[in-house]
Amino acid sequence: MAEQRVTVETAFFRPDRVTAYQWFEGAPDIPRSRYSGSGMAEVYLRNSSSQPMRVARLRVNGRDITQLGKGEDIVWWRLRPNPLPANAFGELVIRFRSVPVQPVRIEVQLQDGEGITIRVPVTPPVVRLESFSVGEDGRQLFVYLEYTGGGDLPTRVRKVYLDGSDVTRRARVLSRNRWQGLCPIVLDLPQPLSTGSFHYLLIETTAGAIGLVFRARDGFFPLGSYGYVTPEEYATNDVNLYVSFSGLDKQQLDNLWNHHVKAISMVAGDGKPRADNIGHPALWAYYLADEPDVQDYYEQGLPADRRVGAKAMEMVRRDEACYRADAHALTFLTVDLTYKPANWYIYGRIADVHNTDPYALLVGWNLRQVYEVAETARLASAPTPAVITYQAMWIEPIGKPSDAKYPRMPTPEEVRIMMHYALATGAKGLISYIHCTERVGEQMFWGAKDYPEVWAVIGKTYREVKTIAPILAHAHPAEMVTSQADGLFVKALVAPEAVVLVCVNERGKSLPHRYVSQPLPASTLEILVPPWLPLRRAYLVGEGAFTSLPCRLLRGRAHLQLPEIESACVVLLTRDDSLTNRLAAAYRATPARTR
Template identity: 25%
Template sequence: MAKWTTCRMIRRCREHCSRLVVLSAVIAGICLTELDVAASPQLLGSHYRADVPYPQFARFWSDNCLLGEDWAESIGRTIPRATTLGGSAHLFIRNDDPQPLTITDVTLQGISLREAIAFSDQRRLRKPASIFFSSLSETERQTLMDAGEPIWWRVDPPTVAPGSVGEVSIRLRHAPKIAELRVECHAANERVPTPVAIQEKLPRIEGVSLDESLARVFVYLKDPQTPGSKPERVFLDGRDVTSRCRMVADPDTELTPVILDLPTPLKRGSLHGLQALYADGRGAWAGVRAFADPFVYGVWGGPGGQEDDLALAQAHIRLLHDLSVNTQMPQVGSAALAAFYKTTAGQQLCRDTGLDFVLSDPGKWGIQNAYAYFIHDEPDAGDAKITGLPPGHEVGSLAQWAISKSNEWRSTAPAAPHLLNIDLTYKPQNYYVYGQLPDVLLADPYYDPRLRTAYWNHPYQLPLYARSTFVYAISSVVRSAAAPKPSHIILYANAYVDEKNNREFRYPTPAGKRIEVYYALAAGAKGISYWWWSPGKPAHGLGGKRPDAAKLRREVGLIGAEIGTAAPLLRCACPSSIPVEPPAALWTRCLLVGQDTLLLVAVNEQYANDREGTVITPLEKVQVRVSLPAWLAARDAFEIHNRGVEPLPITCDGHQATLDLGTVELPRLVVVTADPALREQLDSRYRTLFAARVAGLLSVNPEPTE
């Protein structure tokens, strides 16, 4: 029988920390330790991760939010939805035993979560689970409510291989009313108590990215108590890797970038426990899966057609290549495309054109080694249909079922990430409840339907949706809920045909959709896709034959070339609050890329969307002043657009950089870097991969001809 041992600090912590070392498991945020000797499975540490509220976006959380005279009252009603949040408890275990480790149950406050979060039989397949479906006594249920109301629990992976690390997660609907959670992990006949302290203002790991070698790890730390502070030590899987880290910090920059260079690459898909320990004993934890996939730029749906329409399928795949689309998302909706994807020739054409897949099942169409697998679409919308739950306790009822599905796939396809898409139901709690469940969290903040509904049903909301800030709001919350895991944003790309009422709402404009994309990128999205291609009804997709569909399609391709050029930066970037002085009406956000590069996203907010289109007033003679982090000595500035990489005038006075943007109409992506070779590298990437595609797109006039 595997025997659990406790961990012991090898360096002295602060006085308030030292009293906790005697516990059999180290406590959240104070935790990581090393072992005197290698032994059997080790409980490395635990951590409580509180949700981060975004009250500034409260106006978007209620679909009936009023403006004008009722603004204050309406916002007052939605603020609780933005701030009444929960969190999650995380435990990290290393299996030092020569035998696989299987954790069969986890208890919270002495109550089995396997029994407490019980499945209901009201559905045949996608079964909901909740503590309200269990046979708990009222006393037991109240005990769990006081502990935060567990919604789902997970052991990832379900069986931890010898020498590997597993993560135990417990999602809580609201903040616990008690100061400490009592968690026990059950493995065989062993029970190991694990106190998890509920602490505020703990450091957080906001972002983790790996380079293509899987040997370099980019880590972005945030300490709300002491912004810009460095950790004293860094651990990976319980082993001190501080000597392999490069750290920089600036008190005026909220993030601390850490670069960890490993002696050997991590195994793709493997799970690792990462911790940063600060001098005062506080610490930040994160479970990290080793993925280094390209920035996803995808489409949902397909062109229709019959199974035997080989030419249609081939032409569609080549068109996706011309649009710089690199991923076929699920819900293909095309018999021609599905049939071709099953063939050897079809799969070879996809490889030749760089098209990868997100599949709804491992092995679908006979495709091996797909980029990712899609657990489910919009479980939060499904939560709203579950019966037998008290009001306010619905969202998350399908989470335990989604975990079961993901666990099954993990055993058959361990090297691919799992994706889950969240709708707008129960926002913003839905994003937090599901955020830590998948490897990549998707969300679909469809802006154009909000604008359409404002015109058709709620004209009092027209000022709220005149601009697409809604996309930035959702993208920001989604990134935070998933962090440090990546997020992916799905954007709407359809005209809406309402045959019943004999009316139609236009396609998104090219400029309007471009603004949405850059809002999502500024929020830290690591993937963008469009719903959908299919020319159906009522949503008439991106593949439509009308001129306005062709215009939007071309813009999708031009944006794809820009994103593809910037992808090496975007996939390793993390949003950071950095002092910027833009002119009025220029919206700016910054992202850090490692320790030598900063991205500036600039959006001219002198624009408005209406039922006719998008109106933009350009900004003239624009200069932006940026307070660069102390560690970043700028040697070059340039912008990335669909025509390539273009140098940008920059003047520096110490760490104050002034960028001359000239006339700004559409969003701009600016790079400020200390790397003198970066511009040439990205320019070469553009010329090699995207220049010909852009030339082809610009040579075709989507306007109707006489």
């Protein structure tokens, strides 16, 4: 009997981690029932042959889903990369609309006639791989495992493999015993990973194996904006990424690149990259589509509760077209607020970067709901990174009064607060909507350009974030901080070399025509110290600078004195001043913009 050339490395069912937040919908026919969650079957394959392989036929529980229709119980599936390269690894993912009631039987027939059958139990895993990132020079991989329960015995990492090679000796497991439900791993790589290249990570634990196929990214932390192609205005405000609703031409990309601004360019009408975009150094990612969940709502011939995900297989095809045409640029997909939260869980894993846009005041929300959306979107797409587009605009009807709850531009304080709520979830980038002002039909879309104080606070916040972006790029949320201060919202992000605290003053109030601020007095925080990192120093993060704050260690906890907070701030805790010195030096070494 011939040896099987494509084999299964590992397979598991990954259920949705559903948040407890309350959602509402504006459209009357969208179901209001609470989202109970679903999940996806993930199968990791190894092709040991000298030929690439495609899936010729795919059956799930006896049903052929090779050509998948809209509104089905299975929303989308894919093999990535497709075809499965010779002597390499790939990921077969099958996304369900609801949790299967029985184990998932998957039958894969490959193009050469070879068949594989896998049985995947619908059992929540004890350990999940929740985030990964690649270091700035491509020589480190940062991985965070989360323990989600289901096992009585201690769970430990046994082996780590990258692209089939045992790299356990290169892996630093920072917490061998679960710490706050986390197990951070730093993998020192023998050679740098090229941006956009596909890789396979396998982590064997005492509770089972976890796999992930990923595309390598560098340490770029997007601080972006929508608007017109005006890179000189973006560069002077430390915007490093321009996002376009249309395909950019070479001249526009050249202009952006000359101002040290990267770009996200929309794919062409056929879902493929523009020829003059491929390989351009300014091109960070291809925009697969804007808000496919909104398009789903208008899908004809389907009941409202079966529409979400109707565009998913088209997004899968566009993602494949982009990475096959351009091996280095990433893919990017914006998912709106329609059919929430199912939309984020259904679309979140398709592209390399998941983006959502909680425009709080525009839809009549309180500002805290930016955090709720961003946190849900992160969990929905994990371990795919999520970025957040925040509101820096408002819509004014022409010739009639507005019926909006907040018929005005967000104030600088509100914009800064929304940006910090997004950061508090571990978002891997921020994007402003929008810089320009333009008339659309009988409405004026007012952008930040016409509100200098708003544009200024965006720049100030971007420069503060840029100061610690190398840490934020690989930090992960952790439950480790407590506060007794009334009106203080604070969340922690943990990294191997530091802890980042994101603090928001919630004493202010958004009124229909203004924002009433109320400074938050100085207060004290208590932070649980990670076992690998004594937190002896604390700093208020500024624009390329750090201000020392009172901090002392006492019985495994750091006690920190916060200053008065007007709207929001970020604090960095670490062992000594060597990290802040390096970060400040790196900030000064970047191209001068506002300085």
